[in-house]
Amino acid sequence: MSFDEFQQSVAGDAVVSAGLSGALQALWHDGRGDWDGAHNCAQDDKSRDGSWVHAYLHRKEGDEGNAGYWYARAGRTMPLKGVTLAAEWAEIARELLGR
Secondary structure, X not given: OOHHHHHHHHHOOOOOOOOOOHHHHHHXXXXXXXXXXXXXXXXXXXXXXXXXXXXXXXXXXXXXXXXXXXXXXHOOOOOOOOOOHHHHHHHHHHHHHOO
């Protein structure tokens, strides 16, 4: 799936594809405004990708301490202050979809 197709799926009436990784399912739910659904998917995905999305979600929530823990588990650093949540969401989605 391309990034554009993923964005269209998020914006449309589609249901989340079971073929997506837990991390991508989490981003899909987040993109639709379902933070709790996104958090559940990220929490269930024990991979580094799941930890990355989990970190992003806690950053979005405003819990930087918890976010920092999950960024470390993902082997990532917290984005600089100027990086928007939308930009990080797109960065994560593009990288995961590109694999």
